[in-house]
Amino acid sequence: MTRLVSMLRLVLGLGLALVACGGDSGQPQPKVCGHNSGMNVLADFDVPCDPGGNGILLTASGEAFAKDGYAFPPISPDQVVFVDGWAVSYDRVLTTFDHITLSDGPDKVPTDQSRCDDGKGGTILCGTGSSVVAQVDGPFAIDLHKGGPLADADGADMDAAPVAALTGRSKQGNAAFDPTMKYAFGFAVVAATLQARNVNLDAAGITDYQEMVAKGYTTLLVGTATWQGNNKGNLTGSGCTQTAVTPAYDFSALPRTVKFRLGFTAPTIYRNAQNPQLTGAPLGGEEHPRGVTTVANQSTIAQLTFHLDHAFWESFVHDSPAHFDTYAARYAGMTAPTARLEDFKGYALKPFIDPQGRTLPWRSCLPATDYTAPGDAAMTFDTRTVQVSANGDPSKVIRDFYDYNTYNHSTFGHLNADGLSFVDRQYPSPP
Numbered sequence: 001m002t003r004l005v006s007m008l009r010l011v012l013g014l015g016l017a018l019v020a021c022g023g024d025s026g027q028p029q030p031k032v033c034g035h036n037s038g039m040n041v042l043a044d045f046d047v048p049c050d051p052g053g054n055g056i057l058l059t060a061s062g063e064a065f066a067k068d069g070y071a072f073p074p075i076s077p078d079q080v081v082f083v084d085g086w087a088v089s090y091d092r093v094l095t096t097f098d099h100i101t102l103s104d105g106p107d108k109v110p111t112d113q114s115r116c117d118d119g120k121g122g123t124i125l126c127g128t129g130s131s132v133v134a135q136v137d138g139p140f141a142i143d144l145h146k147g148g149p150l151a152d153a154d155g156a157d158m159d160a161a162p163v164a165a166l167t168g169r170s171k172q173g174n175a176a177f178d179p180t181m182k183y184a185f186g187f188a189v190v191a192a193t194l195q196a197r198n199v200n201l202d203a204a205g206i207t208d209y210q211e212m213v214a215k216g217y218t219t220l221l222v223g224t225a226t227w228q229g230n231n232k233g234n235l236t237g238s239g240c241t242q243t244a245v246t247p248a249y250d251f252s253a254l255p256r257t258v259k260f261r262l263g264f265t266a267p268t269i270y271r272n273a274q275n276p277q278l279t280g281a282p283l284g285g286e287e288h289p290r291g292v293t294t295v296a297n298q299s300t301i302a303q304l305t306f307h308l309d310h311a312f313w314e315s316f317v318h319d320s321p322a323h324f325d326t327y328a329a330r331y332a333g334m335t336a337p338t339a340r341l342e343d344f345k346g347y348a349l350k351p352f353i354d355p356q357g358r359t360l361p362w363r364s365c366l367p368a369t370d371y372t373a374p375g376d377a378a379m380t381f382d383t384r385t386v387q388v389s390a391n392g393d394p395s396k397v398i399r400d401f402y403d404y405n406t407y408n409h410s411t412f413g414h415l416n417a418d419g420l421s422f423v424d425r426q427y428p429s430p431p
Contacts (some may be wrong), residue, residue, distance in 0.1 A: 026174030030055075030165035038198040041206050042141055045197040048165035054177055054294045055167045058100055058136060060199070060304040061152050061160035062144030063417070066093045070309070070322070072228040072365070080309050085230065085240055085365030086324035090145045090223035090308075092205055094212060096196050097304060097413075098139035099188045099269075100164065103131035106184035106272050106291035110283045113272050113290070113422040116184050126272040126422070127186040133169040134183070141196035143205045144306055153277065153303040153416035160303055161199055182291030184272040185415050187304055188426075189218050191267055217263040219409065221308065225258045225324045229365050240365040243377040249361050251325075253332040253354070260327065260339040262311065266410040267426040273415035277301075288419055305414040313408050314374065315382030318420075321371060325363055326379065326401070329354045344401040350388055351378035352401070386430045395428040403429075 034047030050057055065080060069089035074081040082088060103126045105117025116131040118124035124131045140163055148161025168174035177183070192212035201209060212220050230239030233256055242249060274288035282289050294300050312327075313320035330344065331337035332354040352360045362373035374382065381404055389397040398404050407430070411423050425431075 027055075027168035027176055029174065030167050033162075036198055036200065039201075039203065039206055041210065042194060042196050042198040042201070045140070045199050048162050051165040051167045051299050053297050053299070054179060055165060055299045056102075056134075056177070056292065056294060056302050057162060057299045058164045058166070058302050058304070059148070059150055059153075059160040060097070060140070060142055060144070060163050060306070061147060062093050062306045062308060063152055064157040064159060065308055066090060066144040066306070067147055067157075067159050069223065073230070080322060081366070082225075082312065082324050083321045083366050083371045084323050084325045084363045085228050085238070086225045086328075087228050088223060088225045088324065090221065092146075092208055092220070092222040093144040093306075093308060094141065094192075094201070094205060094209055094222075095144065095219040095306060096139050096141050096190050096192050096212075097187050098137060098190045099127070099186075100136040100304070101127040101132050101186045102134040102166070102169075102183040102292070103127055103186070103272070104133055104181075104183065105131065106182050107283060113286070114424065116272060126184045127269065131184070132171050134166050134171055134177075136164040136166065136170075139190055139193055139196040140199050141192065141201055141209055142199040143201050144308075146200050146202070146205070148200060153301060153305065163199060163304070165299075177294040179294045179296055182278075182289075182293050184290060185275070185292050185302055186269065186271045186273065186421065187413065188269045189267060189413055191216050191218055191265070192220075212263065215263055216265050218266050218268075219264045219412075221260065221262040221264075221311065223260055225260060225328070227254070227256045227324075227328070238365065240363055241368075242363045243361040243373050245359045245361045245377050247358070249358060251363065253356070253358075254325070254328045255331055255334055255337055258324070258328050258331065258337055258339050262339065262341045262405075264311070264341065264406055264409045265427065266406050268410045268413065269424040269426060270413040270415075270421035271424055273421040274419040275416055276418050277416050286420070292415075301416070303416050305417050305419075307412045307414060310412045311405050311409040316384045316386065316408065317382065318411070320382075325360065326352060329360050332356055332358075341402060341405060344405065346390070346399075347401040348390070349381045349398075349401045349404050351376065351380045393428075396430055398430065
């Protein structure tokens, strides 16, 4: 953490800060260390300084994967990999977030992560009403592929962007944070809007962002997938295996390169996140303790982290293996397609069938010890307890592959790398 704070101070140039003082009873207001133009399309953005001791610096990152993509074969065994042999790279990863909140009592209800302390002896939905002690409102538009100059929450890569700073409890006269307390952390992913502050979009990003506004997207993934297999994209001796379907599937029908522009409409609030940077025992079966804390001698980093592989998972089980055959097979017989999520409306997922009526098997280009296909020979996606019905109510069922991918993508918001939140979807969706 000391190394991270040192880098923050070097990059953000605290000596150049613009002084902006608060009232007599509260902490000084956060300072500004830079400026990014909205290019007469979006709102301008003031780059925050490191707030220093007992303050919180809010950053955002898609981690190294948003910048570097997903290699195949993987560079290291612990990297996310598309098991069916696709290498995926991004040109832009655009999203919009808003309403970053700190609330009292993250551990108020151990069995319900969504509930916080209402300050009156009861509980309330985290991030709402009397629970909120500090809040930062945007909205903020960011290109996670461009990233920023700061270290990630895990300190491994330099691709996080500063978003805002808190020097105190902004909803309570900017009184100082209590370093002995934990505060519940949350934020919202919202539809793109021209009122968003431009964190780091360039001219190409602005153009794509305007499309997001027109179509109501919350996130847009723009990039290219290239099938590599184990023989540099040659199907002969590819070293890949496939499950047995009848008739056997001919993967030569799939394009070897697929550009994609995947626009997601998934407004979601992430409430009361777990925090991998906290020590101590987590509640119940959770992976990490909830909330954020401050310390007297340096700022605390709270990083909004976005995991892009969720949109490619084979099931609703968290951290499922990722596949791209699912997208490529939609364009079987085509040579230079551009995949769009709208192309998957009405597209069945139990099992997955290509446009020529052929059942798709699971394909693996990894060693058998590294990946085992699900039980069905045909590619069939596991929605766990969520029902699938083509003509059902979208607030209760998954209707098609479009709904399936949107649902998985809606879980992509985290705190400090891997901190899971209570996912509160703000669009018609099963719970």
